[in-house]
Amino acid sequence: MLKLLLKKQLLEIFQVYYYDAKKNKARSKVSTGLHFLLFALLVFGLLGGIFTFLAVKLCAPLIAAGMNWLYFALMGLIAVLLGAFGSVFNTYAGLYLPKDNDLLLSMPIPISALVGARLFGVYLMGLLYSAVVILPAVIVYWVTAGVTLPAVLGGLLITLLISVFVLTISCVLGWIVAKISRKLKHKSLITVLISLVVIGAYYFVYFKAQGMIQDLLANATVYGARIKGAAYPVYLFGSVGIGDVRASAIVSAAVAVLFSLMWVLLSRSFLRIATATGKVARREYRETHSRHRSVNTALLCREFSRFTANPNYMLNCGLGTFLMPVCGIAVLWKGSELFAVLDAIFAETPDSVPLLLGVVFCGFASMNLTTAPSISLEGKSLWLLQSLPVEPWRIFQAKIEMQLLLTGLPMLLCIVCTAAVYPLHPMQLLVLLLFEGSFVLLMALVGLLLGVKMPTLTWTNEIVPIKQGGAVMITLFGAFGYIVLLFVGFMLLPGWMLGFCRYMSCFVAANLFLSVLAYLWLRKKGVARFSAL
Amino acid sequence: MLKIEHLSKNYGDKKAVDDLNLHIAPGEIYGFIGHNGAGKTTTLKSVAGILQFDTGEIYIDGKSIRTQPLECKRSFAYIPDNPDLYDYMTGIKYLNFIADIFNVSAADRQMRIRKYGDLFELTDDLAQPIAAYSHGMKQKLAIISAWLHQPKLILMDEPFVGLDPKASHLLKEMMREVCDAGGAIFFSTHVLEVAEKLCDKVAIIKGGKLIRSGTMDAVKGDDSLEDVFLELEEESC
Numbered sequence: 001m002l003k004l005l006l007k008k009q010l011l012e013i014f015q016v017y018y019y020d021a022k023k024n025k026a027r028s029k030v031s032t033g034l035h036f037l038l039f040a041l042l043v044f045g046l047l048g049g050i051f052t053f054l055a056v057k058l059c060a061p062l063i064a065a066g067m068n069w070l071y072f073a074l075m076g077l078i079a080v081l082l083g084a085f086g087s088v089f090n091t092y093a094g095l096y097l098p099k100d101n102d103l104l105l106s107m108p109i110p111i112s113a114l115v116g117a118r119l120f121g122v123y124l125m126g127l128l129y130s131a132v133v134i135l136p137a138v139i140v141y142w143v144t145a146g147v148t149l150p151a152v153l154g155g156l157l158i159t160l161l162i163s164v165f166v167l168t169i170s171c172v173l174g175w176i177v178a179k180i181s182r183k184l185k186h187k188s189l190i191t192v193l194i195s196l197v198v199i200g201a202y203y204f205v206y207f208k209a210q211g212m213i214q215d216l217l218a219n220a221t222v223y224g225a226r227i228k229g230a231a232y233p234v235y236l237f238g239s240v241g242i243g244d245v246r247a248s249a250i251v252s253a254a255v256a257v258l259f260s261l262m263w264v265l266l267s268r269s270f271l272r273i274a275t276a277t278g279k280v281a282r283r284e285y286r287e288t289h290s291r292h293r294s295v296n297t298a299l300l301c302r303e304f305s306r307f308t309a310n311p312n313y314m315l316n317c318g319l320g321t322f323l324m325p326v327c328g329i330a331v332l333w334k335g336s337e338l339f340a341v342l343d344a345i346f347a348e349t350p351d352s353v354p355l356l357l358g359v360v361f362c363g364f365a366s367m368n369l370t371t372a373p374s375i376s377l378e379g380k381s382l383w384l385l386q387s388l389p390v391e392p393w394r395i396f397q398a399k400i401e402m403q404l405l406l407t408g409l410p411m412l413l414c415i416v417c418t419a420a421v422y423p424l425h426p427m428q429l430l431v432l433l434l435f436e437g438s439f440v441l442l443m444a445l446v447g448l449l450l451g452v453k454m455p456t457l458t459w460t461n462e463i464v465p466i467k468q469g470g471a472v473m474i475t476l477f478g479a480f481g482y483i484v485l486l487f488v489g490f491m492l493l494p495g496w497m498l499g500f501c502r503y504m505s506c507f508v509a510a511n512l513f514l515s516v517l518a519y520l521w522l523r524k525k526g527v528a529r530f531s532a533l
Numbered sequence: 534m535l536k537i538e539h540l541s542k543n544y545g546d547k548k549a550v551d552d553l554n555l556h557i558a559p560g561e562i563y564g565f566i567g568h569n570g571a572g573k574t575t576t577l578k579s580v581a582g583i584l585q586f587d588t589g590e591i592y593i594d595g596k597s598i599r600t601q602p603l604e605c606k607r608s609f610a611y612i613p614d615n616p617d618l619y620d621y622m623t624g625i626k627y628l629n630f631i632a633d634i635f636n637v638s639a640a641d642r643q644m645r646i647r648k649y650g651d652l653f654e655l656t657d658d659l660a661q662p663i664a665a666y667s668h669g670m671k672q673k674l675a676i677i678s679a680w681l682h683q684p685k686l687i688l689m690d691e692p693f694v695g696l697d698p699k700a701s702h703l704l705k706e707m708m709r710e711v712c713d714a715g716g717a718i719f720f721s722t723h724v725l726e727v728a729e730k731l732c733d734k735v736a737i738i739k740g741g742k743l744i745r746s747g748t749m750d751a752v753k754g755d756d757s758l759e760d761v762f763l764e765l766e767e768e769s770c
Contacts, residue, residue, distance in 0.1 A: 285659040287643070289643070292632075292636075292637075292639045380615075381617045381620075383578075386581075386582065386583040387581045388606060
């Protein structure tokens with residue numbers, strides 16, 4: 001039974017790799033292989049690359065200081081943080097809210113098998129996020145310290161233990177979210193607010209950690225002794241990676257006990273939570289004077305209704321909207337000190353600071369990808385749009401407008417705040433505005449183009465199109481690639497010789513050119529493709 | 534009002550609808566019956582402009598759904614067999630959305646929402662999110678949204694599934710009112726007793742082909758519609 005459910009869970013997670021929704025048929029083996037290869041390249045190549053770089057930076061100095069365990073403790077904790085952070089948002093939905101819960105609960109399936117299969121899905125997500133940190137760390141350690149039997153066994157064990165620990169943390173947090181959300185009135189808003197606090201805390205720790213790492217490398221022995229004394233479990237945790245038998249036994253036992261407790265908690269409460277209808281007071285309808293809106297406004301409001309009703313959608317595809325105003329305020333508060341430091345660092349490469357601003361704003365804009373999953377999110381209610389007297393282009397327009405509003409307005413606020421603190425030349429400010437505007441437009445159009453080209457309309461959980469859809473993945477990683485190119489092109493190629501305005505103007509021209517291409521495709525082929533979905 | 538001419542639609546090698554011809558005049562309630570997979574939903578979806586068909590033509594009020602889809606869609610309402618509405622909206626938001634799309638004035642929509650909401654006893658639930666609705670409530674909301682813009686033609690796929698007896702009775706009365714006012718209704722059903730009592734005309738489809746159509750009396754004669762349907766099913770096997 002469990003095997004059967006696991007197979008179903010895997011099929012659901014990787015459906016997009018095996019099934020071509022566009023052609024409504026199974027993909028060929030070659031196509032499936034290529035999709036998996038692309039996914040592996042994006043996740044392990046890009047994200048893994050970042051953490052490989054960090055591991056290389058830390059490994060040799062810490063080994064030289066005899067602090068091998070500290071290396072694994074640091075990388076392991078980052079893996080736990082990233083794993084829990086990455087999967088906590090979908091644990092609640094993945095465990096308790098899948099659309100096939102009622103169907104499966106009505107079948108003669110033991111609850112433990114159902115919980116087990118659901119946990120497997122959560123485990124895979126946690127494993128994915130934690131493995132991109134810990135696997136490069138282990139490999140870098142093997143290369144630097146040498147491949148020995150304890151190191152190999154320790155490396156494999158710490159990877160396994162981290163993944164199980166991440167699962168445990170995610171499930172406990174998912175359980176807490178489930179318990180709270182049953183009694184909440186404005187679930188979406190509160191979920192987003194809590195998530196933002198978690199994200200804020202995460203980044204706070206992350207940025208503090210950067211400074212701490214530098215300090216730690218300089219004083220590894222002192223800090224190592226202090227951590228060993230004050231936080232002995234962290235020492236044990238790190239020692240697992242180097243193959244310490246005693247530490248491995250203790251940490252394995254602790255992780256097993258925590259996992260068992262979580263299992264008991266989950267299997268006892270699963271049925272109650274999964275079938276709960278909540279005790280939120282019923283809202284009574286009171287007739288009010290309804291306003292007549294234009295078709296365009298109605299479609300735009302529909303997009304906003306979907307966005308604000310779904311915390312997963314808000315957090316995964318609209319994070320930039322929440323972060324940009326925070327960034328703007330932070331710049332007003334601490335910006336002048338920061339810019340003074342940056343000016344000093346980049347004294348030899350003129351215009352580097354305005355370029356960095358462009359890169360950072362691009363980073364925020366790339367967090368907003370509402371258009372990419374928006375076609376897939378229509379799901380089974382697609383018939384409505386197709387049977388209504390509305391041109392498909394108007395539907396596209398509403399989707400694009402929402403992303404432009406959600407990104408453009410906070411972006412403008414952010415730029416205005418920055419301009420108030422940092423003395424940008426009027427021409428630089430104009431070019432920066434044009435660049436960010438054209439990038440936001442490009443993101444919206446390309447996201448929608450990919451959404452139309454790669455729709456996944458048959459999902460049982462909204463997380464599938466929001467987090468795992470090909471359109472979202474390609475838009476997100478494509479934007480990351482673009483940002484890297486922007487930065488590297490200026491600093492290394494070297495674009496700075498052109499000067500900020502000329503260099504950025506090239507990107508503005510490219511953005512506009514690509515936007516026109518995407519626009520033309522959407523107007524002609526996209527519209528036809530949408531009608532035929 | 535609705536003219537279907539030589540409609541054919543294939544799914545791969547399977548012929549879902551094969552050279553179907555139907556003509557529905559204003560004032561008619563036209564029933565569409567057939568076993569599961571006979572091609573009823575495919576036909577209705579093709580008429581509604583959701584599915585692109587292979588050959589043939591569909592005219593609604595003299596306009597082709599293929600070449601003038603928007604003009605056609607402005608004059609009809611479609612209710613599918615499983616009303617997957619926007620779960621993220623409340624009932625009232627959804628009705629206002631539909632009213633906006635069909636350009637229904639604020640006064641008219643308010644009056645109609647109140648009227649049909651009260652008739653279907655859904656008014657009190659209109660502030661609830663659609664996600665919290667039962668199947669029957671979603672079906673009622675889909676019906677209200679269809680009647681909200683007073684279409685000339687109403688297309689319905691199994692409209693009575695999930696409705697309570699009172700709502701079913703109400704829907705039948707509303708269907709008759711639409712036709713008395715010069716509109717037309719084309720709907721599929723498996724409930725042959727309902728089709729027999731309600732429809733002016735009926736079409737029986739099997740394997741995508743029309744096997745009998747015409748006025749109710751002409752199709753069933755002195756027998757019941759059920760007997761005729763079963764007989765035709767056996768004959769064509």
